[in-house]
Amino acid sequence: MEKIKIAQIGVCHEHASGKITALRRLPELFEIVGVVDDNATSTTPKFSGKNLQPYEGLKWMTEEEVLNYPGLQAVAVEVPNNELVPTALRCMEHNLAMHMDKPAGEDLALYRKLLDGCRERNLPFQMGFMFRGNPAFQFCIAAIREKLIGEVFEIEADMNHNYGGDEYQEYIGKFRGGIMYNLGCHLIDFVAAAMGRPEKVTPFLKSAPGCPETIRNSCMAVLEYPHASVTLRSSSRAPGCQRRMRIAGSKGVIEFSPLERFDGRPVELSLSLGENSGSFPAGEHTLRFLPQTDRYVEQFKELAKVIRGEAQSTYSYDHDYLVHEITLAAAGYTQWR
The missing domain is CATH 3.40.50.720 (NAD(P)-binding Rossmann-like Domain)
Structure with a gap:
């Protein structure tokens, strides 16, 4: 072709x-x-x-x-x-x-x-969004939807980092929603795909110690669901951090950190099950996903298929709108309704 x-x-x-x-x-x-x-x-x-x-x-x-x-x-x-x-x-x-x-x-x-x-x-x-081609995130979305770890009642994740120096802090300070607006959206894309529309979104936009109050570079947002709470964090003053994810459900827990890597080594995910579920027996499991060489190649492969009429997009227009609706509320631009 x-x-x-x-x-x-x-x-x-x-x-x-x-x-x-x-x-x-x-x-x-x-x-x-x-x-x-x-x-x-x-x-x-x-x-x-x-x-x-x-x-x-x-x-x-x-x-x-x-x-x-x-x-x-x-x-x-x-x-x-x-x-x-x-x-x-x-x-x-x-x-x-x-x-x-x-x-x-x-x-x-x-x-x-x-x-x-x-x-x-x-x-x-x-x-x-940079996690759409990440196989560990794809596994987590399926695990939540298919109730591999039962009914999810808690998700904790962060997008912390410590790059960019003072120049990055000044850059983030130019957005009223700070780093939650700039980076939190990646996690919100995942949560919306796995959990759908929240009942409530509450932002907590702070400045890291030593930074002016106008620089919202240490932020948190809480998304509330009928039986679950989702806590998302993002800070640009977190030395030595590894971005992390923890998902707790009535049957088990998923945890992994780092969220991605491009050094030829696999992302390792810990799955702890209190009972047999899906194809997994009760107990501790370590899942290793094939190493990524690029964040975006898989997305562009899908885009090519969609353009050629060979596939439909994994993410709908409605999903993309919901993600940004949540993002603006999580970053303090709007009130959640």
């Missing part, structure tokens, strides 16, 4: 270089026609974009050239956070399939307009 013609709009998103790297690893599926360098045009907070080495050898284009490129089928939207949805709307108006990075902006109504437009035009739309 002919390769799918795709372009990347933006290099200033924190995950932009990861997306172009993933696309370049799939030459049998995609023809990268060009990339838009938005360093000179971006006006909203950004933390990346200076290193252009991942784009070496690719054609530099303007956004207008991309949107009017003959035969273009898809775009990866990788501009800074708060420019993602306006840029994606312009792509939608040109009937282009999309992979769009996260989070989906501070205006929920504008995001709804984008999703409704894609739905009406039957355009493939894919959000770039």
Whole structure:
């Protein structure tokens, strides 16, 4: 089959270089026609974009050239956070399939307009949440849905880190929702897929010790379900941390840390069962998942199938809207209803 013609709009998103790297690893599926360098045009907070080495050898284009490129089928939207949805709307108006990075902006109504437009035009739309291609997360979603550990009553997870120094703290301080807005959305995508719509969402947006109160870089959100509570944390002042997950149910517990790794070693997940469940006997189990080489390759493989009509997207427009609805409440932008 002919390769799918795709372009990347933006290099200033924190995950932009990861997306172009993933696309370049799939030459049998995609023809990268060009990339838009938005360093000179971006006006909203950004933390990346200076290193252009991942784009070496690719054609530099303007956004207008991309949107009017003959035969273009898809775009990866990788501009800074708060420019993602306006840029994606312009792509939608040109009937282009999309992979769009996260989070989906501070205006929920504008995001709804984008999703409704894609739905009406039957355009493939894919959000770039980084755990969607992670086999350990896929196992956990299935385990919760299929009640492998019984009725889940507690989930605890974090997106803590300690990179970026003072520059990163200043960057996060430019978002009213702080690091919960910027990173918490990855975990919310997982929780919404596994647990559905919460009854209540409560944010706790704090600054880490020694940082101005305007920098919300130590955040927590609690999502409440009829018989479960979900506690999500994200801090950018956590030295030596390993991001972690713990899921407790009436039959057992799942725990793993780190959440991902790309050093050739497998992610190891601990499954403790108080009784036989599914294909697992009662007792302690260690599950090892094949090492990942890239966060996004599996997502782009799925996008290619959806564009070619060979598959339906794993995640619906409604799911993507729910994720952002929760994210904005968890980051203090909106009141949960």
